[in-house]
Amino acid sequence: MRLFRFLVIVFILLGLGTAWATKASAHKGLATAECLSCHNDPTLAKDVNGTSVSLYVSEEKFKASMHGSIFQCADCHQDIKAFPHEPAPAKVKCATCHADEQAKYDNGFHAKAIKEGDTKAATCVDCHGSPHELLAASDPNSKVNHANIPKTCGACHGQKFVMDGSGQSTLPFVSYQASVHGKAVAAGNTSAAVCTDCHGTHEILSAVDSKSPIFKFNVPETCGKCHGGVKSEFMASIHGQALARGNGQAPVCTDCHGIHLIKSHVDPTSSVSAQQLAKTTCGRCHEGVRLTQEFGIAGRRTTTYMASYHGLASEGGSSIAANCASCHGVHNILPSSDPKSTINKANLVVTCGQCHPGATQGFTSGRIHIDVPLSADIGSKAVRWIRRFYLLMIGGTIGGMLLHNFLIWRKKAIAKRNAHRRIVVRMDKNQRYQHMVLLVSFTVLVITGFALKYPDSWFASVLLIHERARGIIHRVAGVVLLGVSLYHAIYLASRRGGRKMMQDMLPAIRDAWDIVDTLKYYLGWSEQKPQYARFHYGEKFEYLALVWGMFVMGATGLALWFKVEMGRFAPHWIIDIATAIHFYEAVLATLAIVVWHFYEVIFDPDVYPMNWSWYDGRMSIEHYVDEHGADTETVAAAIEAAGESKEE
Numbered sequence: 001m002r003l004f005r006f007l008v009i010v011f012i013l014l015g016l017g018t019a020w021a022t023k024a025s026a027h028k029g030l031a032t033a034e035c036l037s038c039h040n041d042p043t044l045a046k047d048v049n050g051t052s053v054s055l056y057v058s059e060e061k062f063k064a065s066m067h068g069s070i071f072q073c074a075d076c077h078q079d080i081k082a083f084p085h086e087p088a089p090a091k092v093k094c095a096t097c098h099a100d101e102q103a104k105y106d107n108g109f110h111a112k113a114i115k116e117g118d119t120k121a122a123t124c125v126d127c128h129g130s131p132h133e134l135l136a137a138s139d140p141n142s143k144v145n146h147a148n149i150p151k152t153c154g155a156c157h158g159q160k161f162v163m164d165g166s167g168q169s170t171l172p173f174v175s176y177q178a179s180v181h182g183k184a185v186a187a188g189n190t191s192a193a194v195c196t197d198c199h200g201t202h203e204i205l206s207a208v209d210s211k212s213p214i215f216k217f218n219v220p221e222t223c224g225k226c227h228g229g230v231k232s233e234f235m236a237s238i239h240g241q242a243l244a245r246g247n248g249q250a251p252v253c254t255d256c257h258g259i260h261l262i263k264s265h266v267d268p269t270s271s272v273s274a275q276q277l278a279k280t281t282c283g284r285c286h287e288g289v290r291l292t293q294e295f296g297i298a299g300r301r302t303t304t305y306m307a308s309y310h311g312l313a314s315e316g317g318s319s320i321a322a323n324c325a326s327c328h329g330v331h332n333i334l335p336s337s338d339p340k341s342t343i344n345k346a347n348l349v350v351t352c353g354q355c356h357p358g359a360t361q362g363f364t365s366g367r368i369h370i371d372v373p374l375s376a377d378i379g380s381k382a383v384r385w386i387r388r389f390y391l392l393m394i395g396g397t398i399g400g401m402l403l404h405n406f407l408i409w410r411k412k413a414i415a416k417r418n419a420h421r422r423i424v425v426r427m428d429k430n431q432r433y434q435h436m437v438l439l440v441s442f443t444v445l446v447i448t449g450f451a452l453k454y455p456d457s458w459f460a461s462v463l464l465i466h467e468r469a470r471g472i473i474h475r476v477a478g479v480v481l482l483g484v485s486l487y488h489a490i491y492l493a494s495r496r497g498g499r500k501m502m503q504d505m506l507p508a509i510r511d512a513w514d515i516v517d518t519l520k521y522y523l524g525w526s527e528q529k530p531q532y533a534r535f536h537y538g539e540k541f542e543y544l545a546l547v548w549g550m551f552v553m554g555a556t557g558l559a560l561w562f563k564v565e566m567g568r569f570a571p572h573w574i575i576d577i578a579t580a581i582h583f584y585e586a587v588l589a590t591l592a593i594v595v596w597h598f599y600e601v602i603f604d605p606d607v608y609p610m611n612w613s614w615y616d617g618r619m620s621i622e623h624y625v626d627e628h629g630a631d632t633e634t635v636a637a638a639i640e641a642a643g644e645s646k647e648e
Helices: 002-039 059-064 099-106 109-115 124-128 146-157 171-177 180-186 195-199 216-224 228-236 238-244 253-257 277-286 290-295 301-307 309-315 324-328 345-353 378-417 429-453 458-463 467-494 496-505 509-522 537-561 572-603 621-628 632-647
Strands: none
Touching: 099 109, 124 146, 146 171, 146 180, 146 195, 171 180, 195 216, 216 228, 216 238, 216 253, 228 238, 277 290, 277 301, 277 324, 301 309, 429 458, 429 467, 429 496, 429 572, 467 496, 467 537, 496 537, 509 537, 537 572, 621 632
16 A cells, blocks of 8 residues: 555645656757747847846857857856746856856956956957857857967957956067067967966966966976977076076066067067177176175176177177077076086087087186186186286377377477468457367266267267266256357457457348359369358358257257246156257367367368367468358458568
8 A cells, every 4th residue: 555655745746746857848949949049039129127237149150169069048047937938038148057167257356346346347248249149169250269378368458448447458468469479370370379378267366376377387297288298398498497486586487488489580670689689688687786795706707708708709690600599508407517518518519519519628728707807717817818918908009100290290280370471360269268168068078968868988988987977977068058158149249350340240142152163163064162251151040050059959858957947837748859959069169160160170180180260269361251251341451461461
């Protein structure tokens, strides 16, 4: 009897279960069909509340998607029981089925950004696409297919309007596109690294997070997923060993190759190319004193390499001259004390023999990185003493030659100056003093100004002073220049000679004809040499350019000097403009003096070795008539004065 009752209960439960399963199955099928009967309508673009959420679902794409082939609509939209959907359906949570992935995402960079208020941070839909059209990663049309990952990530990380305010730049994405990885993926390579290979998929972490695959100590492992052999070599090297000991200053893959803009070593712009290796890559660590102070590793490796034949030849464009990697290795760099090191004494014959066939032990016994002032080995001591001897020899010999030739030049220059009677007064004493102050202050300004802009130039080496002293000297010279300019303006207005000078300096129509006549004469198109007035067109142009330069350099110089005061009533870009004008006007003025004025007063064959007017203010009557024959008034006055002096 009991058995009979038990069997009845079992049959009843089986019947109810079958009925429920049949009903549920029928409900799911009907739900999907009923949903698509409305949502497959392309005109349906907004919901009943007028929001911008698209309600259109392509039946064809949904059925072809991963979800459509497994689930019915009601499996995800479980709160929808009838039509119309009131209240509005709740947002579907991917975590219902993908709890592990959601947990990783919640711990990642994107989820944290959303929690901090960044509404533009990526969600599941941004990367995987619409849940109604979701495709497997193996599908070439999937947004998360290997070949499409850069484009998917770039939809946000390549758009400035998306990244603005996030603290992230679009440059990494742009750099990746130009890298060997980006170019390989674009060319169809299915093995080249994409964003997710390095950063991860759902649990994308910051580079400062120790669990992140791009955390410095994890980088070799991350790169090693593709470059396993290189990783093994690197971890056995001195750099890898230091990293394994927890030394955060040891370089990893990205320190040498770059992060996103990784280029081939044969690309001249690559950080690991032969042209860039010493100065750009290895020199970042091995040139300064940081490693010396911390670990006792010698510095100045770039300087001493660049001073050697290898460095000089490389700088000169040689593509075969040895660089750092040629001797020390690439990823398998080991200290010279290691028997496996390419620079171990026992291995130098082989290492040097790669470029120097037949190299012997004696050939390899010399040092490459010779720092003469500091090195203490026998070869370096000899070089140091030879250097000292020849510096004294060069200084004494060349100095004696210069003194000898200067004495001869001085005697001949004075003799040439006195060969003709110099009776024409070109500059009076007042004008000569003004010119001398102008010359000295301008020269000091040029040297001290360009010494700041080009600290490695001879301008800076000439000074041998501290930056503060340089700045003070520059400002004092500027004040002197402005002072002599102000005095000159007063001189022009108050002195007879000044008023006459200003009158003679004014441009005239004749100057235009003088330019034409000068070109015709020196091109051989005319036999008549032009005759100029007291000041020819070139001197007028130079004088007016000087006046203009005083105003421009004075105004911009004062603005830079008192930039804090300027900032009280003007935006900072005014200072930027003043800086640009001050620099380029200085370049223009300096070149004009060297090219134009120095030719007129030094290199012109008629006046060489110099026009002595700056010294005593006088010119010979012959030279003045040849250059300024139209100034008959000055010529007549000079002749008259000379005649009176003879009579006396």
